[in-house]
Amino acid sequence: MDAQAQRDRTRERTLRAATLDRLAQIVGAEHVLTAEDELTAYGKDALGEIFPPDAVVLPRTAQEVAAIVHVANELLVPLTVRGGGVGYTGGAVPVRGGIVLSTERMNSIKEIAFDDLYAVVEPGVRTYELQQAVEAQGLFYPPDPSSLRDSFIGGNIAENAGGPRSVKYGVTKHYVLGLEVVTPTGDIIRAGGKTTKNVVGFDLVGLMCGSEGLLGIITEATLRLLPLPEATQTVRALFRSMREACACVPQFVRARIVPTAIEVMDRHAIRAVEEAFSFGIPREAEALLLVSVDGDRAEVEREAQIVERILGAGGGFDVQRARNKADEDRLWEVRRALSPAIMRYGTLKLNNDVVVPRSRIPELIERVEEIARRQRVMVVNFGHAGDGNIHVNFMCDREDADAVRRARAAVRETFAAAIELGGTISAEHGIGYTKAPYLDMALSAETIETMMRLKKALDPNWILNPGKVFAAREEAQDGR
Ligand SMILES: Cc1cc2nc3c(=O)[nH]c(=O)nc-3n(C[C@H](O)[C@H](O)[C@H](O)COP(=O)(O)OP(=O)(O)OC[C@H]3O[C@@H](n4cnc5c(N)ncnc54)[C@H](O)[C@@H]3O)c2cc1C
Structure with a gap:
């Protein structure tokens, strides 16, 4: 190792020790995880690819989250927020290392307001738990991603999750009335409120829905409820x-x-x-x-x-x-039973949640089957036909490099077909890092540039969740 590499290693170790000390002061040493098996567990999501963080921190309050964000900015350490860790595009995975902030201890349902039809929850509440709690009172929280027993409300909002019931009831963003958010520079702000109608200032709630952990950390959500159907x-x-x-x-x-x-x-x-x-x-x-x-x-x-x-x-x-x-x-x-069952067709599943206007589904299916035949790769199609959202799963053997290459080519062609039919490349799983290389197929350069300007304005040090969504263009950013 040359002298410069040695100096870099020493600097890295000092920085890591300093970061861990600061984190322990904020949340208590028992809530900072550094054991190898823990780092591995928090370094993956439903995709299964592992990017271990340097440390995992488990805050309990918004104030602790804000303090962690300040440390990350001061030391220029990447910070990735994690909910239930069952995303399908690697959103919660720290691809650039640094700190993973898990919201699992922020898991209380603070209020269920029957007459006013809302619930106030912390981000680490599981979707299913909230549904059970409100249904016990004759109320209804419709968003129902199939991962609802494991996913957190914070993760659902950050991915704007949908589910089978979206046909009639819409997606997560239609149920978010208000949010408390820690900004990427460590301020605690409130957006929206407890009422369906609220047009005071910009719609920051809308901005946070689907922001994939890049624009702020949700520390509390006020969610719209409905009466439970009979x-x-x-x-x-x-x-x-x-x-x-x-x-x-x-x-x-x-x-x-x-x-x-x-x-x-x-x-x-x-x-x-x-x-x-x-x-x-x-x-x-x-x-x-x-x-x-x-x-x-x-x-x-x-x-x-x-x-x-x-x-x-x-x-x-x-x-x-x-x-x-x-x-x-x-x-x-x-x-x-479907998601686990189809793994019998291969060790690698390239799961793509494309969406088209629903009358175009038959054309999409025909195009996808033709692509699969031509690329000699197995395809399994299922999904939410009611809203045009088909899960196109190309299956192959992880070890077979040629099959993986053909499957990836099939993914790109499927995205092109979905766009041509008036749809887009993701209906509910988001972009994360897996779809980042395809972003410019779905959005114009000007649109991507506008989104990146927004990110840069809120997160000048590009601290929150680097390596996602804009990964291909991120390297050109200042301050990283
Ligand atoms: C079997 C299976 C079925 C699925 N079915 C569906 C489905 O029907 N519909 C659907 O939409 N999705 C589905 N998904 C995908 C996934 O479960 C959803 O995207 C879900 O919303 C992820 O929630 P999570 O809590 O696990 O988030 P994570 O995977 O932990 O995180 C997802 C993203 O949200 C960010 N994030 C998490 N918490 C916060 C927070 N508090 N503040 C800011 N950002 C945050 C993370 O940084 C990351 O970018 C499925 C996944 C699996 C494995």
């Missing part, structure tokens, strides 16, 4: 092609109903869950559609009958309607 029903049908299944989607609008969820699975997805869990789905099924409705009992009965009729008239066979909660859970289990 009843739900689910209908499942099998089809002989994806085209037939997807062609049913616009029929619901014609019948003037808005289902809560419209989920679709292709033949490979069906085979995967069938082989893994033996649900008894007939082999001739080439597609599966799962449609739920909710509302008051009489309305739900009427709408479920309409759904059955539409699915039958559209070529659906083996149409089944859940008559009770257990039956409904059984129908949904097929969809929920």
Whole structure:
């Protein structure tokens, strides 16, 4: 090692020791993690690629978060916020090292206001826990990412998460009334409030929704609630092609109903869950559609009958309607079992949550299947047909370099197809680092430049979550 490298190493070690000391003063030494296994655990998300941080810090309050942000700025150490760590684009992974700030100790539900239909929560509350807590009082928090048992509200807001119920109820941003945020320079600010109507100043709540941990750290959220629907029903049908299944989607609008969820699975997805869990789905099924409705009992009965009729008239066979909660859970289990089940098709899953206007789904599926044939790579399609959001999963063997190269080429072509059909490259998983190389396919240079100016204005030292979203252009920034 030459003298300069030696000096750099010594400087690095001194800096690390100084950083750890400062962090321990803020949160207590027991809440600063540095053991190798801990750094590995906090260095990955649902993607599974590992980038260990130098330290993990577990604050309890917004004041502690602000103090940590001050230290990171002073020492110019990257700071990456982590929620439940079940993102699919590496958003919570510290690709440039530094500190991971986990919000897991900031996990209390502070208030559920029944008459005013809102809840105030800390960012580390799990999505499912909030849903259970409000439903116990007859209230309803609709955003339902399939990861809801593990994801945190902070992570949902930062990714603007959607879910099956988005068809009828929209996505996370439609339920965020107010936020407390620690800015990238360590100020504690409040945006929005407790009312649906609020037009005082810029919409900083809107800015934070989908900001992927780059523009601030959410330390409290006030969320809009609804009355809990009285009843739900689910209908499942099998089809002989994806085209037939997807062609049913616009029929619901014609019948003037808005289902809560419209989920679709292709033949490979069906085979995967069938082989893994033996649900008894007939082999001739080439597609599966799962449609739920909710509302008051009489309305739900009427709408479920309409759904059955539409699915039958559209070529659906083996149409089944859940008559009770257990039956409904059984129908949904097929969809929920999907993510782990498809891993039988390969050790590497390139999961792409593209979106198109929903009438274009059949064209998207045809284009994707043609791309997969040409690139000789297996593709599994499923997703939220009701809002045009299809999860296109290219499967291959991680060790097979040529197959991985072809799968990546297929991803790029799929993104191009989604854009050509009037959609875009991510509906709900965000950009993180995995989609950063494709950002300029979806946004113009001027749009990206505007976003980066905003980031730079709020985070002059580019401290929060470097290496994400703008990774390709980030190196040119000052102050890093
Ligand atoms: C099996 C499975 C199913 C999924 N299904 C869906 C789905 O149906 N719909 C969907 O939208 N997504 C889905 N996802 C993706 C993912 O779960 C969501 O993006 C979820 O919102 C991530 O939440 P998290 O708490 O794990 O966030 P993390 O992965 O921890 O973080 C995600 C991003 O948010 C930032 N962040 C976290 N907390 C804060 C905070 N307090 N302040 C500021 N920034 C913060 C992080 O820096 C990071 O950039 C799925 C993932 C898996 C593994």
